Amino acid sequence: MAYTILIWSLISAILASILILASRIINARKNRNKTAVGFFHPYTNDGGGGERVLWCSVKAIQEENPDLHCIIYTGDHDATPQNLMARAIDRFGVKLLHPPKVVHLYRRKWIEESTYPRFTMVGQSFGSVYLSWEALCKFTPLYYFDTSGYAFTYPLARIFGCKVICYTHYPTISLDMISRVRERNSTYNNNTLIARSRWLSHCKIFYYTLFSWMYGFVGSCTHLAMVNSSWTQSHIEKLWRIPDRIKRVYPPCDTSGLQVLPLERPTESPNIISVAQFRPEKAHPLQLEAFSLAIRKLDADLPRPKLQIVGSCRNKSDEERLQNLKDKAVELKVDGDVEFHKNVMYRDLVKLLGGAVAGIHSMIDEHFGISVVEYMAAGAIPIAHNSAGPRMDIVLEEDGQPTGFLAQNAEEYASAILQVVWMPETERLKMAAAARRRAGRFSEQRFYEDFKAAIRPVLCHTDK
Missing domain, CATH: 3.40.50.2000 (Glycogen Phosphorylase B;)
Known part of the structure; x- marks a missing residue:
């Protein structure tokens, strides 16, 4: 008897819940x-x-x-x-x-x-x-x-x-x-x-x-x-x-606001920028490993590049990832060559983009890659992951001219970084101009x- 009452009570509760939900809808x-x-x-x-x-x-x-x-x-x-x-x-x-x-x-x-x-x-x-x-x-x-x-x-x-x-x-x-x-x-x-x-x-x-x-x-x-x-x-x-x-x-990519930036960049210490949220899929550790590898291969008489990692933190997990990246930079002995910028304002981001010779992106199967377009519009040569959006839509030739580099592992990224650093200024300006024209296809x-x-x-x- 008690079991039957329990069953009917449960059925009644379920029916009452359904009626309440239906009434709300x-x-x-x-x-x-x-x-x-x-x-x-x-x-x-x-x-x-x-x-x-x-x-x-x-x-x-x-x-x-x-x-x-x-x-x-x-x-x-x-x-x-x-x-x-x-x-x-x-x-x-x-x-x-x-x-x-x-x-x-x-x-x-x-x-x-x-x-x-x-x-x-x-x-x-x-x-x-x-x-x-x-x-x-x-x-x-x-x-x-x-x-x-x-x-x-x-x-x-x-x-x-x-x-x-x-x-x-x-x-x-x-x-x-x-x-x-x-x-x-x-x-x-x-x-x-x-x-x-x-x-x-x-x-x-x-x-x-x-x-x-x-x-x-x-x-x-x-x-x-x-x-x-x-x-x-x-x-x-x-x-x-x-x-x-x-x-x-x-x-929507801010191509018009970034395209007014001059293509000429300081060469005494070339800046390489990375713009991405501090999320695991963005693969920031790969960027640090590639940058460390490039630094080790760099000739002593060439200007030493600086990596500027710019991103936003949504929660405690993102904050922990950012701290782990700082620790990894110390471990790789590049902490003196890496800057971290958290939750920057738009005007500050524009300033950073305007001083970069290249922009690095490392997410596998990045659906599109707004940051890659922003690099190109700002005049920074993109070094993007060889998959999905960057490969299919963005880092393609424009008027027969290459617009950047695609890479998949630390060695390929390091090679691309070195190519940008070693590149004669006239060649860099030519590639940056082609990249900027390509970015115009993705304007706001x-x-x-x-x-x-x-x-x-x-x-x-x-x-x-």
């Missing part, structure tokens, strides 16, 4: 704001290319349809309409027409990497659904715009009656990731223990395959998917299988034009 759909675009961007202080896309997207919608209100869903509790507007211009040079409204989220821990020591990818993905539930219950817009890559939130947004738009910088899982596990290569997302074990590798392949199927399903729920590169487009088309709803829109103005053309059919479609 029905009320949210009924009270949906039909003149608002909600931007799901939980980290509005990450300082990377994704944040630049956010502010340029807000500005583009404000220009395209002034009647639409832009709402930012953020987990940064100190964010206000005024300081976000100020941040957009101070950090990225993007001047919004008017301040966006803010909806604060208090469950961001559910998408933080530290919350999931194991099965991080699936944990963060399902955690994003919980976070978006909080967002949509607090404010339900007509248009739900994800600018951070949380595809698992799209079905929920559809249930709430939103039209879903996304700008995808990088697929949460890619076919390349599965291939690396199958080939048992050790990388930032496939640790050595798994790579060395055939059984663990098979288990991870199954996990990745199952996750890629789920990712394909949730991604297909979007009304419009904008992607940032040829590489990302190829993977998203294969995974989501909605080619007619996928548009390639190259990310080009982003606005392509972005507005992509969203226009969705925004003009009447709500049913």
Whole structure:
């Protein structure tokens, strides 16, 4: 008897929960704001290319349809309409027409990497659904715009009656990731223990395959998917299988502001700049190893280069990575030749770019590579990883002239660094000029034009 009562109590609790959830969704759909675009961007202080896309997207919608209100869903509790507007211009040079409204989220821990020591990818993905539930219950817009890559939130947004738009910088899982596990290569997302074990590798392949199927399903729920590169487009088309709803829109790069910088650079101590968030996939240790190797091979009578590592820290983990890099510089005995710049303002970044002869980038399968374009626009010769965006879209010949170098390991990066240092000034200026012309293809103005053309059919479609 007690067992039966327990079962019926459990069933009643489940039914009551379902009714409460359904009631919330029905009320949210009924009270949906039909003149608002909600931007799901939980980290509005990450300082990377994704944040630049956010502010340029807000500005583009404000220009395209002034009647639409832009709402930012953020987990940064100190964010206000005024300081976000100020941040957009101070950090990225993007001047919004008017301040966006803010909806604060208090469950961001559910998408933080530290919350999931194991099965991080699936944990963060399902955690994003919980976070978006909080967002949509607090404010339900007509248009739900994800600018951070949380595809698992799209079905929920559809249930709430939103039209879903996304700008995808990088697929949460890619076919390349599965291939690396199958080939048992050790990388930032496939640790050595798994790579060395055939059984663990098979288990991870199954996990990745199952996750890629789920990712394909949730991604297909979007009304419009904008992607940032040829590489990302190829993977998203294969995974989501909605080619007619996928548009390639190259990310906004500050080419106009950087192209006014003089190409001539100081030669007594050539600066090599690195611009990237302090995240594991950015492979900063490889840069330090390559720079150390180049220093050891440098002739004594040649000017000694300086490596300037510029990046932003989102959380404690990023701070720890930055400290580890400083320790590694000491270990490699190049700490006197390496500078670290954390969370710099946009104007300071421009100044650093304007003094660099080269820019180094080392992320494998970088979806696009805004920093690489910024190097080129500023007149710094790029030394980028030979994969994905840099190889397919950016570091290509312009008018028959080479625009930079591609590398894969410490030796190749060191060789490229030395080639730039040894390069005669006339040859460097010629390559830098070609790189600058190439960067013009990825201007902020080009982003606005392509972005507005992509969203226009969705925004003009009447709500049913």
